[in-house]
Amino acid sequence: MVNLVYTELLKLKRAKMFMVSLIGAAAAPLMVFIGYLDYKAKKPDMPVLFSEAFSQTNLYVLLLIGTLLYGVITAYLFNREYVEDTLKNLLTIPVSKISFIASKLVLLFIWILVLTLVAWGLTFILGWIGQYEGLSAGVLLQSLKQFLIGGSLLFLLSTPTIFVTFLFKNYVPTIIFTAVITMGNVALANREYKALYPWSAVHLIADNGFVPEYPPLYSYAAIIATAIIGLIATIVYFKKADIH
Amino acid sequence: MSAIIKTTHLTKAYGTQKAVDNLHMTVEQGQIYGFLGQNGAGKTTTIRMLLGLIKPTQGQIEIFGENLLTKQKEILRRVGSIVEFSGFYENLTARENLLINAKLMGVHKKNAIEEALEIVGLQNEPAKLVGKYSLGMKQRLGIARAILHHPELLILDEPTNGLDPIGIKEIRKLITTLAEERKITILISSHILSEVEQLADQIGIIHQGKLLEEISFAELRTRNRKFLEFQVSNDNKAAMLLEQRFDIFDYEVHDDGKIRVYSHIGQQGKINKMLVEHDIEVSRIALSEDRLEDYFIKLIGGGTIG
Numbered sequence: 001m002v003n004l005v006y007t008e009l010l011k012l013k014r015a016k017m018f019m020v021s022l023i024g025a026a027a028a029p030l031m032v033f034i035g036y037l038d039y040k041a042k043k044p045d046m047p048v049l050f051s052e053a054f055s056q057t058n059l060y061v062l063l064l065i066g067t068l069l070y071g072v073i074t075a076y077l078f079n080r081e082y083v084e085d086t087l088k089n090l091l092t093i094p095v096s097k098i099s100f101i102a103s104k105l106v107l108l109f110i111w112i113l114v115l116t117l118v119a120w121g122l123t124f125i126l127g128w129i130g131q132y133e134g135l136s137a138g139v140l141l142q143s144l145k146q147f148l149i150g151g152s153l154l155f156l157l158s159t160p161t162i163f164v165t166f167l168f169k170n171y172v173p174t175i176i177f178t179a180v181i182t183m184g185n186v187a188l189a190n191r192e193y194k195a196l197y198p199w200s201a202v203h204l205i206a207d208n209g210f211v212p213e214y215p216p217l218y219s220y221a222a223i224i225a226t227a228i229i230g231l232i233a234t235i236v237y238f239k240k241a242d243i244h
Numbered sequence: 245m246s247a248i249i250k251t252t253h254l255t256k257a258y259g260t261q262k263a264v265d266n267l268h269m270t271v272e273q274g275q276i277y278g279f280l281g282q283n284g285a286g287k288t289t290t291i292r293m294l295l296g297l298i299k300p301t302q303g304q305i306e307i308f309g310e311n312l313l314t315k316q317k318e319i320l321r322r323v324g325s326i327v328e329f330s331g332f333y334e335n336l337t338a339r340e341n342l343l344i345n346a347k348l349m350g351v352h353k354k355n356a357i358e359e360a361l362e363i364v365g366l367q368n369e370p371a372k373l374v375g376k377y378s379l380g381m382k383q384r385l386g387i388a389r390a391i392l393h394h395p396e397l398l399i400l401d402e403p404t405n406g407l408d409p410i411g412i413k414e415i416r417k418l419i420t421t422l423a424e425e426r427k428i429t430i431l432i433s434s435h436i437l438s439e440v441e442q443l444a445d446q447i448g449i450i451h452q453g454k455l456l457e458e459i460s461f462a463e464l465r466t467r468n469r470k471f472l473e474f475q476v477s478n479d480n481k482a483a484m485l486l487e488q489r490f491d492i493f494d495y496e497v498h499d500d501g502k503i504r505v506y507s508h509i510g511q512q513g514k515i516n517k518m519l520v521e522h523d524i525e526v527s528r529i530a531l532s533e534d535r536l537e538d539y540f541i542k543l544i545g546g547g548t549i550g
């Protein structure tokens with residue numbers, strides 16, 4: 001397994017996709033920073049708090065950019081073996097189909113964590129440049145925890161995306177799928193059902209912003225059920241699929 | 245000799261179409277086995293089944309005397325392969341691509357990658373990314389990857405497909421060397437007869453999913469028959485005269501006035517004289533042998549190969 005993860009890392013060497021994903025991860029902190037500049041121009045006397053900036057950035061990451069960006073890198077990781085026609089080599093080495101999926105999942109998790117830390121770190125740096133107020137160790141730790149919880153839960157929710165990628169062996173349906181998921185986030189933003197929709201439930205859990213109608217357990221259950229169903233569908237499908 | 249590959253009743257159906265139909269194939273140890281058939285005959289489908297990439301609809305596969313279904317992992321460790329075109333990670337160099345395989349197969353020998361690259365003649369461009377490789381270089385790299393772990397059996401699916409004549413010759417030389425020096429059993433598929441003719445000890449001919457024949461080249465040569473070929477101005481009349489005057493019935497009329505006579509070898513002078521006396525122009529007489537290609541075309545019932 002260590003060797004498999006090592007080879008997965010090696011496959012990313014010089015890969016443009018990694019650089020592109022870093023730019024994608026920078027989008028949310030930059031958006032928040034631009035919003036801050038605008039706000040400062042209009043109301044120069046009002047303070048801007050670090051905790052606010054972190055929480056807004058995490059909102060954008062989890063509900064908008066993350067679902068799309070992590071969907072794209074998920075599709076890239078799994079689909080490239082079809083596109084570059086390398087899957088048959090791996091499976092005749094032989095690597096078992098389960099370890100293949102497992103090693104990709106480990107890499108996806110690392111990748112999402114890196115992007116999460118980039119978004120968090122950039123928010124911190126931009127806040128320092130913009131002289132936001134209210135910086136404390138407590139704020140930093142709390143926000144870092146919220147970012148990491150959100151990123152990890154979105155990672156769990158990548159399994160349906162993997163299934164869609166395996167099913168169609170093409171980027172386009174996967175990207176449409178993640179776009180639809182993101183639309184769902186937007187549509188439910190002001191409704192209590194967001195606690196039940198797995199992808200927006202991620203933000204509720206990370207931000208502790210539960211709605212009175214549904215207890216937190218419902219949100220956890222929605223996420224875990226989706227992740228497990230996605231994983232089972234992926235494994236069952238991939239195990240019996242012919243490799244062409 | 246022992247069988248390295250043995251399939252029984254091997255069948256793969258896509259819907260109602262049988263891409264591979266009840267195949268009984270035997271590859272013996274140390275052989276170069278030429279697996280011959282037109283495009284769409286079922287070669288790649290068979291090879292994918294041999295490598296466990298697709299599941300047979302019916303039938304069994306034994307490799308090294310073990311059932312592929314139950315011992316797939318152990319068997320595949322001793323096999324190297326190329327299926328159709330070789331895919332690589334294009335953002336990596338040849339070495340990095342081979343390193344992936346070496347890591348995953350547990351090839352620990354330090355210079356294994358270097359050695360494999362040298363055998364296929366790709367040792368001189370360490371910095372070039374595989375994305376910039378030509379098709380011929382990729383096919384050679386595919387062979388390097390297939391032999392990296394010193395397999396006992398090499399399965400190559402049309403390794404020369406799409407290459408220029410020089411590239412084809414290089415690969416052919418490479419395969420002969422591997423068979424001789426490493427004593428590897430090799431299954432090589434092709435739709436070009438002349439390609440395997442110069443390599444293989446044994447051929448299996450597949451057509452529309454069925455294995456029509458499995459035969460050694462040595463035996464094939466003894467079967468090839470000699471014939472006299474007359475190029476005549478009127479083949480109908482000539483054929484009638486051959487039957488009436490010489491009792492010749494073992495003959496074939498081919499295109500543009502060619503008649504092949506499979507008996508009476510040595511009597512071409514007499515036959516010629518008779519034809520000329522009956523106002524038939526004979527512009528050419530030749531003594532030849534059925535070429536393998538003709539045999540092949542006969543076997544698959546017309547059509548062309550290569």
Ligand SMILES: Nc1ncnc2c1ncn2[C@@H]1O[C@H](COP(=O)(O)OP(=O)(O)O)[C@@H](O)[C@H]1O
Nearest residue numbers: 244258263281282283284285286287288289290
């Ligand atoms: N995945 C598939 N689905 C449906 N038909 C297929 C598939 N793969 C191959 N075939 C059909 O099976 C037959 C044999 O194909 P193939 O084994 O690739 O031939 P060859 O390698 O000898 O050129 C062809 O008629 C082809 O169209």
Ligand SMILES: [Mg+2]
Nearest residue numbers: 287288328402
């Ligand atoms: Mg083929």
